[in-house]
Amino acid sequence: MRNEELAVCGLSAVRSRFEKKPNSIRRLFFDEATAPCVGNICSALATAKKIYRCVEPAELEKISGSIHHGGIVAVVDRPVLKSPHPDELREWGRLREPVLLLDCISNGHNLGAIIRTAAFFGVTKLILPDHPSAALPTEATYRVAEGGLDHVEVFQVKRLDLFAHELRKYYTVIGADTRGGHPDLDVSGYKPIALVMGNEEHGLADEVAAACDRLVTIPGSGRVESLNVSAAAAVLLWECTRSLRQAR
Numbered sequence: 001m002r003n004e005e006l007a008v009c010g011l012s013a014v015r016s017r018f019e020k021k022p023n024s025i026r027r028l029f030f031d032e033a034t035a036p037c038v039g040n041i042c043s044a045l046a047t048a049k050k051i052y053r054c055v056e057p058a059e060l061e062k063i064s065g066s067i068h069h070g071g072i073v074a075v076v077d078r079p080v081l082k083s084p085h086p087d088e089l090r091e092w093g094r095l096r097e098p099v100l101l102l103d104c105i106s107n108g109h110n111l112g113a114i115i116r117t118a119a120f121f122g123v124t125k126l127i128l129p130d131h132p133s134a135a136l137p138t139e140a141t142y143r144v145a146e147g148g149l150d151h152v153e154v155f156q157v158k159r160l161d162l163f164a165h166e167l168r169k170y171y172t173v174i175g176a177d178t179r180g181g182h183p184d185l186d187v188s189g190y191k192p193i194a195l196v197m198g199n200e201e202h203g204l205a206d207e208v209a210a211a212c213d214r215l216v217t218i219p220g221s222g223r224v225e226s227l228n229v230s231a232a233a234a235v236l237l238w239e240c241t242r243s244l245r246q247a248r
Contacts, residue, residue, distance in 0.1 A: 003078070004077065004078050005026065005075050005076065005077065005078055006075070006076055006077070006078045006079075006137075006138070006139060006142065007063060007064045007065065007069075007073050007074070007075055007076075007139045007142075008073070008074045008075075008076050008139070008142045008143075009064050009066065009068065009069040009070050009072065009073050009139060009142065009143045010069070010070035010072065010143050010146065011034060011037060011038075011070055011071065011072055012146045012147050013070075013074075013142050013143060013145065013146055013147045013149075014028075014038075014041070014072050014073075014074045015041075015147065016146075016147025016148075016150045016151075017074055017076060017147070017150055018040075018041050018044070018074075019150070020150040020151070021076075021150065022044055023048075024076045024077045025041075025045065025050070025074045025075070025076055026050060026051075026075045026076060026077070027050060027051040027052070027053075027074070027075040028041060028042065028045055028050075028051070028052040028053070028072070028073070028074050028075075029052070029053055029054075029055050029059065029060060029063055029072070029073045029074075029075075030052075030053075030054055030055070030060075030071060030072040030073070031054065031055065031056070031057055031060060031071045031072070032054055033071055034070075034071035034072045035054050038052075038072065057069075057071075060072075060073055063075070064139060065139060066139065066140070066143075068143060070143070079137060079149075079154065081128070081136070081154055081155060081156035082155060082156070083155060083156060083157050083158070084125075084127075084155050084157075086166065089166065089167060089169070089170055090169075090170055092125060092170065092171075092192075093169075093170025093171055093191070093192060094170075096192040097123075097124065097125060097192065098121075098122075098123045098125075098192060098193055098194070098195070098237075098240050098241055099123070099125045099126075099127065099167065099171060099192075099193075099194040099195070100114070100118055100123050100125065100126050100127070100194075100195050100197070100233070100237070101126075101127040101160060101163070101164065101167075101173075101194060101195065101196040101197070102114065102126065102127070102128055102129075102134070102196075102197050103129065103160055103196055103197065103198045103199060103204050103205055103208045104129060104131050104133045104134045104198075104199045104202075104205070105128075105134065105135055105197065105199060105200065105229060106133050106134065106135055106199060106200060106201075107135060107200060108135045108137075108138045108140040108141045108144075109140055109141070109144050110135075110200060110228070110229055110230050111135045111136075111137065111141050111144075112137075112140060112141040112142065112143065112144025112145040112148070112149075113144050113145075113230035113233075114197070114229070114230050114233045115137075115141065115145040115148040115149055115152050115154075116144065116145045116146050116148040117148075117230065117233055117234045117237055118148065118152050118233075118237060119145070119147070119148035119149075119151040119152050120148070121237045121238065121240075121241045122241060123152065123237060123240070123241065124151060124152055124153055125152075125153055125155070126152050126153065126154045126155065127155050127156075127157060127160070127163060128154060128155070128156050128157075129156070129157060129158075129159065129160040130156050130157065130158050131160075133199070136156075137149060137154060160196075160205075160208050160211075161205070161207040161208045161210070161211040162211075164194070164196065164208060164211035164212060165211050167194050168211075168213060170191065170192070171191055171192055171193065171194040172189050172191045172192070172193055172194070172213050172214075173194045173196060173211065173212045173213050174193060174194070174195055174196065174212060174213060174214055174215070174216050174240075175196040175198070175204050175208065175209050175212035175214075175215045175216070176195065176196065176197050176198060176204070176215070176216055176217075176218075176232060176233075176236055177198070177203055177204055177209065177215045177216070177217050178203050178217065178225060178226040179217055180215065180217060181214070181215030181216045181217035182214060182215065182216050182217070183216070183217060183218075183219045184216070185216050185236060185239040185240065187239060187240060187242055193240045195233075195236055195237065195240050196208060196212060197229055197232065197233050197236075198229070199229075200228075200229050216236065218232055218235055218236070
């Protein structure tokens with residue numbers, strides 16, 4: 001597989017990609033059990049004169065690089081992550097779209113789980129830092145996200161702390177911390193909410209925490225220190241999107 005390509009695995013993820021970005025699928029491979037489920041995709045690829053083929057599970061493992069291929073692999077264009085323009089931030093704020101920032105989430109599976117949650121709650125803007133320890137969307141991310149990456153637009157910025165400062169012109173920026181934050185998210189302000197989740201082990205970087213308007217900590221029993229970051233994101237995104245649910 002070429003560097004500009006990515007393997008999307010699993011029937012849900014492949015179907016979602018086909019529905020949202022059908023032209024991005026370059027090649028499709030599936031096993032015999034999955035073949036009856038992908039007739040419409042194969043027909044479209046045939047019309048576009050692209051490759052699709054029923055193969056053995058061992059071949060799917062080789063193409064995807066994983067045993068967790070779910071019986072189907074779509075080879076797609078690797079996404080190019082751009083930085084949002086200041087005018088886009090203003091428009092997001094005007095539309096009161098919630099924004100999610102991830103401060104160096106390092107595990108691709110956690111990234112996928114968070115993206116799936118974001119898509120579930122209708123959060124369509126995700127910001128990642130351009131940092132060596134920050135995971136970017138990979139095959140594992142696509143698989144775990146279960147199609148969520150086709151509903152969430154992913155951006156990348158040089159420094160998350162500076163971006164958070166800029167975002168505060170239009171948003172209330174709230175950082176999730178394992179301790180010391182306010183126990184109530186409080187989404188009642190006139191500005192929409194931008195939520196910042198920190199690294200799995202180290203939490204928010206000091207400069208990122210300082211760039212937030214305030215910090216929030218999910219209160220628990222104290223029997224364990226904290227939630228997994230993807231579980232914490234689910235709890236907080238539920239609160240962040242309350243106004244979206246009320247407007248429906």
